Amino acid sequence: xxxxxxxxxxxxxxxxxxxxxxxxxxxxxxxxxxxxxxxxxxxxxxxxxxxxxxxxxxxxxxxxxxxxxxxxxxxxxxxxxxxxxxxxxxxxxxxxxxxxxxxxxxxxxxxxxxxxxxxxxxxxxxxxxxxxxxxxxxxxxxxxxxxxxxxxxxxxxxxxxxxxxxxxxxxxxxxxxxxxxxxxxxxxxxxxxxxxxxxxxxxxxxxxxxxxxxxxxxxxxxxxxxxxxxxxxxxxxxxxxxxxxxxxxxxxxxxxxxxxxxxxxxxxxxxxxxxxxxxxxxxxxxxxxxxxxx
Numbered sequence: 323x324x325x326x327x328x329x330x331x332x333x334x335x336x337x338x339x340x341x342x343x344x345x346x347x348x349x350x351x352x353x354x355x356x357x358x359x360x361x362x363x364x365x366x367x368x369x370x371x372x373x374x375x376x377x378x379x380x381x382x383x384x385x386x387x388x389x390x391x392x393x394x395x396x397x398x399x400x401x402x403x404x405x406x407x408x409x410x411x412x413x414x415x416x417x418x419x420x421x422x423x424x425x426x427x428x429x430x431x432x433x434x435x436x437x438x439x440x441x442x443x444x445x446x447x448x449x450x451x452x453x454x455x456x457x458x459x460x461x462x463x464x465x466x467x468x469x470x471x472x473x474x475x476x477x478x479x480x481x482x483x484x485x486x487x488x489x490x491x492x493x494x495x496x497x498x499x500x501x502x503x504x505x506x507x508x509x510x511x512x513x514x515x516x517x518x519x520x521x522x523x524x525x526x527x528x529x530x531x532x533x534x535x536x537x538x539x540x541x542x543x544x545x546x547x548x549x550x551x552x553x554x555x556x557x558x559x560x561x562x563x564x565x566x567x568x569x570x571x572x573x574x575x576x577x578x579x580x581x582x583x584x585x586x587x588x589x590x591x592x593x594x595x596x597x598x599x600x601x602x603x604x605x606x607x608x609x610x611x612x613x614x615x616x
Contacts, residue, residue, distance in 0.1 A: 323558075323616070324554075324557050325554040325555075325557040325558025325559075325562070325563055326558070326566065326616055328550050328551070328553045328554035328557065328563075329550075329551065329554045329558070329562075329563050329566040329567045330566065330567075330569060331550050332547045332548075332550035332551040332554065332567050333547075333566070333567045333568070333569045333570035333572075333573060334570075334573050335543055335544075335546050335547035335550060336544070336547040336567075336570050337570050337571075337572075337573030337574045337576075337577060338543055338573075338577065339540055339541075339543050339544045339547065340570070340574045341574060341577045341578065341581070342536070342540045342543075343357070343540065344578075346533075346536065346537060346540070350525065350529050350533050351525060351533075351537075353518065353521050354404040354407060355404060355514055355518050355521070356518070356521060356522050356525055356537070357537050357540070357541060358397070358400055358404075358511065358514065359511060359514060359515060359518065359519070359522055360522075360534070360537050360538055360541050361507075361541040361544060361545070362397075362507055362508045362510075362511040362515075363508070364538060364541050364542055364545060365504030365505075365507055365508060365545060366504060366505065366508040368501070368504060368545055369500075369501035369502075369504045369505050372497050372498075372500070372501045373501065376497050378494075378498045378501065378502070379493075379494035379495050379498040380494070381490075381493055381494050381498065381502070382493070385490055385493055385494075386502060388486060388489075388490060389486075389490055389499060389502035389503050389505075389506055390502065390503075390505065390506030390509065391486070391506065392483050392486045392487055392490070392503045392506060393502070393503040393504060393505065393506025393507035393508070393509070393510060394506050394507065394509070394510040395479050395480070395482055395483040395486070396480070396483050396503070396507050396510075397507050397510040397511060398479050398510070399475075399476045399477075399479040399480040399483065400476075402472045402473070402475045402476035402479065403415070403419070403472075403473065403476045405472050406418075406468075406469040406472035406473045406476065409467075409468060409469050415469060415473055417453070417454040417455075418454075418470070418473035418474070418476075418477060419473065419476065419477055419480075420450050420453035420454050420477075420568055420571070421450065421454075421473075421474070421477040422477040422480050422481050422484070422564065423446060423449065423450050423453075423561075423564050423565045423568050424446075424450055424477075425477055425478050425481035426481045426484050426485065426560060426561055426564045426565075427443070427446055427561045427564075427565070429481055429482065429485045430485060430488070430559070430560050430561040431561075433485055433489075434485065434488060434489070434560065436559050436560065436561045438559075438561065438562075441614055442562070442614060442615050444611075444614055445565070445610070445611040445612070445613070445614025445615035446561070446562075446565040446611065446615060447611070448607045448608065448610050448611030448614065449565050449566070449568045449569070449607075449608055449611035449612065449615070450565070450568060451604075451607055452568075452571075452572075452604045452605065452606075452607035452608030452611060453568040453569075453570070453571050453604075453608065454604075455600060455601070455603065455604035455607070456571040456572060456575055456601050456604035456605060456608070481564075484555075484560060484564055485560065487499060487503065487552065487555060487560075488555050488560040490502075491552070491555055491556050495556075496549070496552045496553050496555075496556050499552065500548065500549055500552050504545075551563065551564075551567060554567075562615050562616075565611070565615055566612065566615060566616070568608070569608055569612065571604075572605055572608055575601055575605075
C-alpha cells in the first residue's frame with residue numbers, strides 16, 4: 323500500500339508548486355511558457371545526473387521512442403492548458419484538469435485491464451467531483467466554448483501520457499523511464515525555445531535573477547512530484563494512483579487559507595461563508611472518495 327503514501331506526497335508537493343505558481347504569475351510572469359522552458363532544462367539536467375550516477379536500464383528502441391513520445395505528450399497537454407488560460411479565467415480552467423482521472427480510469431480499463439469494483443469507481447467519481455468543486459469559483463458559468471474543448475484535449479492527452487508511462491514501467495526502473503520522458507519533453511520544447519527564449523531574457527532583465535531562482539526551485543519541486551507519482555505507479559494501479567493524487571486541490575486550499583490569514587500580501591484566498599461551505603462539501607466528498615478507493 324506504499325503507493326498511497328507516494329500518491330499523497332506527490333499531491334502535497336504539487337500543491338506547493340501550484341501555490342508558488344500563483345504568486346509567480348501574479349507578480350512576475352505574463353507568459354506561462356517561461357516556467358515550462360525552465361522545467362525542460364531542469365528535466366534534462368536531472369536525466370543527465372540519473373545517467374551519471376545510476377545509469378539507464380535496458381529499453382528497446384521502440385520503448386525509448388515511446389518514452390520520448392510520452393514527454394512530447396506532456397508538453398502538448400501543457401500547451402493546450404496555456405492556450406485555454408489565455409482565453410478564459412484560470413479559476414474556470416484549472417478544475418477541468420481533474421477530468422484526467424476519469425480518462426485514465428477508462429483508458430486503463432481498456433489497455434491495461436484495470437477493472438475495479440463499483441465501490442472503487444464511486445470513490446474515483448467522488449474524488450473528481452470534489453477536486454473540481456474545491457478548485458472552482460465560477461465553474462457553473464463555464465460554457466462549452468473553445469477553452470472548454472482545449473482543456474478536454476489537455477486532460478485527454480495527459481491521461482494518454484499516464485497510461486504509456488505505466489506501460490513502460492513494466493520494462494525498466496522508474497528512474498530510467500522518468501529520465502527518458504524528460505529528454506522527450508526537452509526535445510518537444512526546442513521550438514518554444516526558438517520563439518520564446520527572448521521572453522525569458524526580458525523577464526530576467528525586468529525582475530532580476532531572483533525570478534529564475536524561484537521558478538527553478540519550484541520546477542525542481544515539480545519534478546520531485548513527477549518522480550513520486552512515477553514511483554507510486556510502479557507499486558499500484560495507475561487508475562487509483564491518479565485518482566488519489568486528485569487530493570492536490572485540498573492541499574492547495576489549505577496553503578491558500580493559511581497564507582490568506584497570516585501572509586495576505588503573498589496570497590489572498592476568498593474565505594467568505596458561501597465559499598467555505600462549498601469547499602467543505604468538496605473536501606467531504608474527496609475524503610469519502612479516498613476511503614472508498616484505498
